[in-house]
Amino acid sequence: MVAPAWIACDWGTSALRVWAMSADGQVLDHARSDKGMGTLDKSGFQPALLSLIEPWLTKPTRAVACGMVGARQGWVEAPYTPVPCDPRTVTATAALTTDPRLTVTVLGGIRQDQPADVMRGEETQIAGALTTRPDFDGVLCLPGTHTKWAQISAGEIVSFRTFMSGELFALMSTQSVLRHSLGDGWDAAAFTEAVSDTLSKPEALAARFFALRAESLLHDLAPDAARARLSGLLIGAELAAARPYWLGTDVLIVGSPAASQPYASALAAQGVSAECLDAEAMTLAGLAHAHATLGETA
């Protein structure tokens, strides 16, 4: 029987992940479902959460949640905090629950007015990274569907930018004409070359996509090379636009190993060394910090 001190909850657009946490920060159990925010209406959130954590609710327990669950279309709108701000100073909003065993606290996102940008969920990973590395000053990269680059100074997020490279790769590799030419594997040299080509001639990017299809038809371009090259074109375009973030500085990447590795190798090819932290661990560290900060008040 698992009886967590509190429940950590990462609730994004497409998935819900929960962890039963002990008072001293150990993971006692975990679960996930595809009941992401994007699939639920207002009345669906509590049942979706209960369906995963019901066995853990032996006493009144608080769940601390980050991510799109706090969007306007989520369970409860948790306001954005404007940059510059310390992501460890959370804005927490209580979600309406009807089960007396359950208290739900939703962490707010972060906004930047100019250039306009928003994050929901990554601020908790950044808080976790800053909890883990309290003295970190520099640039964080959080690869994913919507990759974030964030400038950290004196414990605050000073500025950030979001890139859709992950979502574009998913759409182009599975739904565009390129899907016929792409494999499941990888070709590190093709990836690095595509990153460098795009960084050196970003204006030529748009001509390079269909060329993958044509090279496949005419010159038997290997499917794995085609896949790596598409990824390299998109990450190269991202690095071109994010150059003010990474140029001349070391980078801390917070992501899954699969998402982080291409960024680390793309940066290495530009002479930038990157250290990687695991996204799930940082999410849990950020949620634990929020839980500790909230104390018994929420």
Next chain:
Amino acid sequence: MVAPAWIACDWGTSALRVWAMSADGQVLDHARSDKGMGTLDKSGFQPALLSLIEPWLTKPTRAVACGMVGARQGWVEAPYTPVPCDPRTVTATAALTTDPRLTVTVLGGIRQDQPADVMRGEETQIAGALTTRPDFDGVLCLPGTHTKWAQISAGEIVSFRTFMSGELFALMSTQSVLRHSLGDGWDAAAFTEAVSDTLSKPEALAARFFALRAESLLHDLAPDAARARLSGLLIGAELAAARPYWLGTDVLIVGSPAASQPYASALAAQGVSAECLDAEAMTLAGLAHAHATLGETA
């Protein structure tokens, strides 16, 4: 009762369009279906065609077809002709038919080895344009799902490049996170500004996509402006890569009015005047030229 001299057939990936043509080039009737090449296996082509043209087959009749029907996955593979070549000098391949009333001739596409590129269908539109304007020398732009730019000299296609801007716009506007921020309308000023921004700073492109979502969330960016801006970013990136084609020359656009207008206005903003020809008329002119050239031999 329609009794065409021949049948014109534009058979792409997602649609089949047919026209009953008189001997003097008039359209007697027309029909279309969604039986595109992408939806059919080898045995499906003849039934798909017959389901549209059966009423017209009062005597043995030839159909002349262009487009993806000639791809390897199509009815019959119609070989590519390498550039440089005159698109009016067609390579025609007979498709296997079992209905004695029906002869089907499939026109081949055009290939370019370096940079690798291919077209199937557009070569017939270009042939139509050159039939209509026999003395044309310069650059053709054929906007669509996969927009083609072609350099024409002395009646030949010298080089061409393909851009996925149309397909990317469709994917991003209907399936990415941006779909929540886009309207159905248009904002000409937002479009032109996005084209110019991308042309002047192509390296910043990747940062501008998610900004549409963020500006919508934070600053109430109008949905029509967001849609026009997304189109402007993609067409701006295309113009940046296609600059060697259009810089300092006039352009002849062959497309539907809806597809051509954004390109014409984007080019006009760069000081390039563009004349527009209707794509359907050029397809029919190209198929008619092929029919006349084939005579009774195919």
